Every structure is written in C-alpha cells, then in structure tokens.
Amino acid sequence: MKATLALENGLWYEGEAAGAPGETGGEVVFNTSMTGYQEVLTDPSYAGQIVTMTAPEIGNYGVSDEDGESRGPTVAGFIIRQESPVASNWRADGTLRDFLTRHGIVAISDIDTRALTRVLRSAGVMRGIIATGDADPRVLVDKAREVPPMEGSDLVLGVTCESAFDWQPAQSPSGEFSPEPQRRARRPLKVAAYDFGMKLNILRRFTAHGCDVRVFPATAPASDLLASGPDGVFLSNGPGDPAVLSYAIRNARELVKSDVPVFGICLGHQILSLAMGGSTYKLKFGHRGANHPVKELESGKIEITSQNHGFAVDPQSLPADVSVTHVNLYDGTVEGLRHNTKPVFCVQYHPEAAPGPHDADYLFRQFLDEMEARA
Numbered sequence: 001m002k003a004t005l006a007l008e009n010g011l012w013y014e015g016e017a018a019g020a021p022g023e024t025g026g027e028v029v030f031n032t033s034m035t036g037y038q039e040v041l042t043d044p045s046y047a048g049q050i051v052t053m054t055a056p057e058i059g060n061y062g063v064s065d066e067d068g069e070s071r072g073p074t075v076a077g078f079i080i081r082q083e084s085p086v087a088s089n090w091r092a093d094g095t096l097r098d099f100l101t102r103h104g105i106v107a108i109s110d111i112d113t114r115a116l117t118r119v120l121r122s123a124g125v126m127r128g129i130i131a132t133g134d135a136d137p138r139v140l141v142d143k144a145r146e147v148p149p150m151e152g153s154d155l156v157l158g159v160t161c162e163s164a165f166d167w168q169p170a171q172s173p174s175g176e177f178s179p180e181p182q183r184r185a186r187r188p189l190k191v192a193a194y195d196f197g198m199k200l201n202i203l204r205r206f207t208a209h210g211c212d213v214r215v216f217p218a219t220a221p222a223s224d225l226l227a228s229g230p231d232g233v234f235l236s237n238g239p240g241d242p243a244v245l246s247y248a249i250r251n252a253r254e255l256v257k258s259d260v261p262v263f264g265i266c267l268g269h270q271i272l273s274l275a276m277g278g279s280t281y282k283l284k285f286g287h288r289g290a291n292h293p294v295k296e297l298e299s300g301k302i303e304i305t306s307q308n309h310g311f312a313v314d315p316q317s318l319p320a321d322v323s324v325t326h327v328n329l330y331d332g333t334v335e336g337l338r339h340n341t342k343p344v345f346c347v348q349y350h351p352e353a354a355p356g357p358h359d360a361d362y363l364f365r366q367f368l369d370e371m372e373a374r375a
Contacts, residue, residue, distance in 0.1 A: 053079070058082070292307045
C-alpha cells in the first residue's frame with residue numbers, strides 16, 4: 001500500500017506503508033542507532049513523535065516480547081528506509097511489520113531517510129503527517145501545520161502509571177545484555193521512583209544493584225514518596241516539554257530541600273534543573289542515538305552514551321550552588337549536574353542503555369553510595 005510523509009515546511013515523500021493503515025501526526029525526529037529499534041519504539045520518551053531511523057535497513061532481527069521498554073509503544077509513527085523481509089533471530093516472536101500492525105503504529109518505508117535527516121538537521125525537527133493509501137500531499141502539509149508543537153506540551157500524563165506499585169523483576173524479563181554491578185548494596189535499599197514515562201531497564205538496573213523500588217505516578221505529591229521511607233528518590237525519563245510540568249517541578253523542589261539522595265535521568269534531569277533554579281530550551285534537532293560522546297569533567301573521562309531528548313538545560317541559568325558535571329562533546333550542551341551541598345545529581349543521557357553502551361552504569365553505583373552514606 002502507498003504511504004505519504006508530509007512535513008510542515010511543504011516537503012513530502014512518497015513510499016510504502018510498513019505498519020498499520022491510517023493517518024498519524026507528530027514531531028518528526030531522527031535516531032542514529034543502528035540497532036535497538038524495538039527499544040526505541042517502546043520508549044515512552046518518544047510519545048508524540050514520529051521517529052526516523054537513519055540506518056538503511058530496519059527489522060532484520062524481528063521483535064521479541066522480552067525486549068520492550070514499557071507496557072507498549074507510544075510513538076506517533078515510524079519511518080524507515082528499507083524493511084527487512086526476514087526476521088533472522090532465534091529469539092524473535094514476530095516481524096517488525098507484525099509488531100507495528102498489532103500496536104496500530106502507522107509507518108512508512110522506501111523513502112530516502114538520509115535526505116530526510118539532512119532536512120531535519122538543517123531546518124530542525126518539525127511537525128509531520130504519515131498517511132497510508134491515496135492522499136493529497138498538499139492537504140497533508142496543511143494537517144502537519146495543525147499538529148500541536150512539542151513546546152508547551154505535557155505528554156507525561158499520557159504515559160505515567162495510574163497508581164503506585166512495587167516493582168517486581170519478574171514483571172519484565174529482558175534479553176538486553178547488562179553488566180553485573182561491581183558491588184551490590186550491603187542491604188536492599190529502598191528507592192521511590194517518579195514515573196514520568198520510565199524505561200523498564202532503569203528498574204532492571206536498580207534491581208541488579210540490589211534495590212527495592214516503589215514506583216509512583218508523575219502527579220503524586222513529594223510527601224507521598226518521602227512518607228514511604230525511601231533511602232533515595234529517582235526521577236525518570238519521559239516525553240514533552242519539561243518547562244510546563246509545574247506539578248513535577250514543585251515536587252522536585254521539595255525533594256531537593258530534603259536530605260534524601262535524589263537521582264534524575266533525562267526528563268528527570270531537566271525537572272531537577274528547573275526545580276533548582278535553572279531553565280531549559282529546545283534544541284534544533286535534539287540528541288537521539290546510541291553513540292554520543294560525553295565528557296565527565298572531574299576525571300576527564302569520555303563515555304559513549306545512549307541519548308533521547310529534544311530539550312536541554314541552559315548552563316547560564318544555573319544558580320551558584322549547582323555545578324555542571326558532564327558535557328556533550330558534539331555541541332557542548334549540559335549532560336550532567338550536581339547540587340554542591342545536597343545529595344542531588346542528574347544526567348541528561350541514559351545510563352541504563354537499552355539500546356546502547358553501558359559506559360555510564362557507574363551512575364547507579366554512585367546513587368547507591370549516596371543512599372548508603374545517608375543510611
């Protein structure tokens with residue numbers, strides 16, 4: 001079946017339908033990972049976005065029920081150059097097309113994703129529409145311009161859990177290779193975690209490091225988390241514009257005032273930055289991939305990291321009691337922060353990987369150190 005991708009700048013691309021029939025709109029972004037497409041599709045941070053994979057062939061190892069990063073995919077759409085005709089993997093439970101169709105994800109293949117990526121790098125990510133079947137591209141361009149912009153959008157409420165629950169590792173086995181911690185906690189440490197759209201591998205890594213995790217909805221008052229008696233509080237990744245999450249920023253501000261260690265990843269990093277007095281801004285085309293170099297400033301060491309974000313923290317806005325700990329070597333943007341007097345730190349990238357390298361898994365051990373020191 002024919003499919004068309006139309007962008008708000010007036011460009012359109014014709015290809016083949018690769019998923020569910022229908023029409024979908026969202027912010028068109030690109031991810032440079034060569035593998036990990038199922039983890040990308042099921043990462044709640046991509047809610048409201050149409051994801052372009054820059055690798056030339058996608059789907060060659062199918063999909064596995066063990067490799068999902070959430071209860072189900074939340075991407076708005078999917079764009080690939082070439083769909084693999086086979087799923088060559090003994091672990092596969094089905095093909096990529098089966099997965100996309102089953103979950104109602106509209107997708108397009110057989111377009112020049114490298115040309116599309118060059119447009120998004122030059123002009124910046126923009127709103128778009130994918131439609132299957134016969135459609136007037138000019139009409140689709142007009143529809144793309146009506147898609148709500150990412151700035152000002154609270155997408156967290158659509159991906160957070162409905163009520164608090166205790167995480168059980170058996171709830172989500174994973175085929176993702178994960179390093180064994182060099183040192184587990186001396187006793188099971190209790191972590192209270194805000195779910196802003198949390199990837200499951202974050203929970204798996206906490207379990208591997210010897211932690212018990214209770215997960216709370218994004219809107220839960222900070223007092224509820226603190227009343228559970230945690231050794232530390234975690235703020236997860238998630239989608240949308242951090243600046244509009246007033247409820248999350250307010251709760252994070254209360255957590256910073258407490259003496260409980262706090263650790264944030266991605267959106268959690270941005271929320272903590274806003275709670276500590278900083279500000280955020282939208283990047284031209286964001287950082288999405290599994291090979292982004294980040295420098296840890298104190299040691300000078302370089303980490304190859306997994307990333308997925310479209311907003312960043314303005315370093316000039318940070319107060320004197322907050323220090324930048326990590327920077328992106330592509331463009332110098334802030335990748336990590338630490339409060340100078342409180343046990344609070346955060347990073348913009350994804351130390352839990354899935355997909356991506358495990359260079360930054362030490363951050364979970366660092367959080368354990370903070371919690372054990374307080375205990």
